[in-house]
Amino acid sequence: MERTLSIIKPDGVARGLIGEVIKRFESEGIRIAAMKMVFMSKAQAEGFYAVHRERPFFGSLMDFMTSGPAVVMVLEGENVIAKNRELMGATNYKEAAEGTIRRDFATDIEKNVVHGSDSPETAEFEIGYFFNKLEIVG
Numbered sequence: 001m002e003r004t005l006s007i008i009k010p011d012g013v014a015r016g017l018i019g020e021v022i023k024r025f026e027s028e029g030i031r032i033a034a035m036k037m038v039f040m041s042k043a044q045a046e047g048f049y050a051v052h053r054e055r056p057f058f059g060s061l062m063d064f065m066t067s068g069p070a071v072v073m074v075l076e077g078e079n080v081i082a083k084n085r086e087l088m089g090a091t092n093y094k095e096a097a098e099g100t101i102r103r104d105f106a107t108d109i110e111k112n113v114v115h116g117s118d119s120p121e122t123a124e125f126e127i128g129y130f131f132n133k134l135e136i137v138g
C-alpha cells in the first residue's frame with residue numbers, strides 16, 4: 001500500500017470539478033485517507049513548491065495557487081503515486097494522454113486542475129506538509 005498527496009488546484013475548485021476528480025479516483029479503486037479544503041497563504045504555497053523557486057514561472061504559480069481554495073487529499077492504494085500521475089496526465093495538457101484529467105479539463109500549462117506527488121520521497125514531504133498523523137484515517 002502506498003500513499004500520495006493530491007491537490008485539486010484553485011481552478012478545479014472554482015470550476016466545480018471536485019466531484020469529477022474524486023469520482024475518477026474512486027472508480028479506479030483509490031481510497032481517500034484524508035481530505036480538507038485549504039486557502040493557501042503565499043508563505044504556505046512557497047513552502048510547498050520550494051523546489052521550483054528558481055523557475056521563471058514561480059511567481060505566477062504562487063499567484064495561481066493562492067487565488068482561491070484548493071482541496072488537498074491523501075490517496076491510498078497499490079502503486080498509487082504512479083497511478084495518480086497516470087490519471088492526471090502530463091503537466092502540459094496539450095501533451096497529456098486522452099482521457100486524463102488534465103487533457104479533459106486543463107486550460108493552460110499552469111492552470112492544470114490537479115497536483116500529484118511524483119515520488120515516494122515527495123509524497124512523504126507533501127503529505128506531512130498538510131496533514132498530521134491523526135488526520136489520516138488508516
Ligand code: GDP
Pocket residue numbers: 057060061090091109110111112114115116118
Ligand atoms: P507537475 O508535477 O506535473 O505538476 O509539474 P511540475 O512539478 O513541473 O510543475 C509544477 C506546476 O507548475 C505545474 O503543475 C503547473 O501548474 C506549473 N507549471 C509547470 N510548468 C510551467 C510553465 O512552463 N509555465 C507556467 N506558467 N506554469 C508551469
